Amino acid sequence: MESSIHTIACNNLLVLFAVVTMTGIICSKLSELLKIPDVVLFLIVGIFIGPSVLKFIDISQYQVENQLILTFGSAFILYMGGKEISLKVLKNVKVSVLLLSTLGVVISAFLMQQIIGLTFGVSAMVALLAGSIISSTDPATLVPIxxxxxxxxxxxxxxxxxxxxxxxxxxxxxxxxxxxxxxGKFSLQENMYSLTLMIIIGLVVGLFTGIILLALVNEGPKGIFKDYTPIISIISVIIAYELSTKLGGSGYMSCFVVGIVTGNKQNFKLWLSQKSYDTDCHVVETLGTICRMCIFIILGSQVDLQILAKYFIPSVICVLCFMFIVRPISVIPCTLIDRKAKWKKNEIIFMMWVRETGVIPAALCGIVTAMNVSGSDVISSVVFMTILITLIVQGVTTKFVAKKLGLLLEPNPEEATNREAL
Incomplete structure (x- = not known):
């Protein structure tokens, strides 16, 4: 009897995965035709195939699997985000990036705490949790754009x-x-100490994990596992996350740092063969795509339309304040302080506009919802509307805004001729 129950559960889980991934593939093709970010369609379709409408999938029966997808998926996408970072380019704007990704996040979180608190009438900590979740932008959406x-x-x-x-x-x-x-405890000194410790441990673990595992696939005598580069990439994310978490650090920070090391391996005197590099790229991109599909479609399936309708107007108000008030306020001081970067007005305005919310906030919201944290209905409503509105409005208009601000680069005529010839 127990065996048959487990078999049925396993079969249901396989069907659920097949439905999610097939739905994701169809949405990805549609996004190419409609020229909108695929994650927008993932979210919308997730609602329709979830318990709220068509009832094709229901992840609530698989809490462990849900947590696994959210945790590993977000960690792996952060790893991919780290790979996109160029240390050479980063050197010239490092102060601005550092301020935007730290001070900017804190400013956004605490300003949104005030707005969400006033709009929804929830406690300060629930409002701060919602503000913290939506305070980061999305490399998984911005990189393809x-x-x-x-x-x-x-x-x-x-x-x-x-x-x-x-x-x-x-x-x-x-x-x-x-x-x-x-x-239920708050101590500024203790929490600042914990936060600092999480960051330091996360950085150190990520750095050492990245260098050691990358050395094992290096093109040379020490690269004893170079034929298994894609598998090592996946394992590096798991090891970095788990080791950092066990030591009290930030697993997400570690995964991100591993990605930076991998994306800038030449700086660490490490190299991959062309075969290993190509194979790794294909596998990592494929797995990353699956993670994005699963996270967004599952998040959409968990949206309660009644709650969304209940909080629709205050959620939209919060998102509009976020886009047109909070983001500009967080960008201005971070860019003006960095005098060496010599930011122009049009560049600053563009950075104010481009702040799509996506994968990591979605994953964090899913984790909070799964934990049944107080106020999770308000949090999920705010997060969902933030993701949907910023992706649709800002993601779709990025090219238009860049052109209006004179930041769009015209294609080289010679390159265009060569492409036509090919």
Whole structure:
């Protein structure tokens, strides 16, 4: 009897995975035709195939699997975000990126705490938790957008670097607020100490894990596992996350740092063969795509339309305040302080506009919802509307805004001729 129950549960889980991934593939193709971010369709379709409408999937029966998808998925996407960071470009704008991904996140979180608290009438800590979750931007959305839209490298690398770094900061801040809510204790000194410790341990573990495991797949005598590069990449995320968490650090920060090491391996005198590099890229991109599909579709399936309708107007008000008030306020001091970067007015305005919310906030919201934290209905409503509105409005208009601000790079005529010839 027990065996048959487990078999049925296993079969149901396999069907659920097949439905989610097939739905994700269809949405990805539609997004190409409609020219909108795929995660928007993932979310919307997730609602329709979830318990609220068509009841095709219901992840509530699989809490462990749900937690696994959210935790590993967000960690792996942070790893991919780290790989997109160029240390050479980062050197020129490092102060701005550092401020945007730390001070900017904190400013956004605490300003949104005030707005969410006033709009919804929830406790300060619930409002701060919601503000912390949505305070980071999304490399998984921004990277594909900037691959399609060629703009000033200084601006695009800054925005991408900020999105990758602030995902880690937002994750750490969310974890800290969550600990305070669950323990019921607040001590500024203790929490600052814990936060600092989480960051330091996360950085150190990520650095050593990245270098050691990358050395094992290096093109040379020491690269004894170079034929298994994609598997080592996946294992590096798991090891970095688990080891950092066990030592009291930020697992997300560690995964991000491993990604930076992997993406800038030449700086560490490490190299991959072309075969290993190509194989690794294909596997990592494929797994990353699956993670994005699962996170967003499952998040959409967990949306309660009654709660969303109940909090629709205050949620929209919060998102509009976030886009047009909070984001500009967080960008201005971070860019003006960095005199060496010599930011122009049009570049600053563009960075104010581009702040899509995506994968990590979605994953963090899913974790909070699964834990049944007080006020989770308000939090999920705010997070969902923030993701949906910022992705639709800002994601779709990025090229238009860049062109209006004079940041869009015109294609080289010779390159265009060569592409036509090919």
């Amino acid at each position: 900037f691959n399609q839209i060629k703009i000033n490298k200084k601006v695009s690398q800054t925005v991408i670097s900020e999105s990758a770094f602030n995902d880690a900061t937002g994750s750490i801040l969310t974890s800290a607020v969550l600990v305070i809510i669950l323990s």
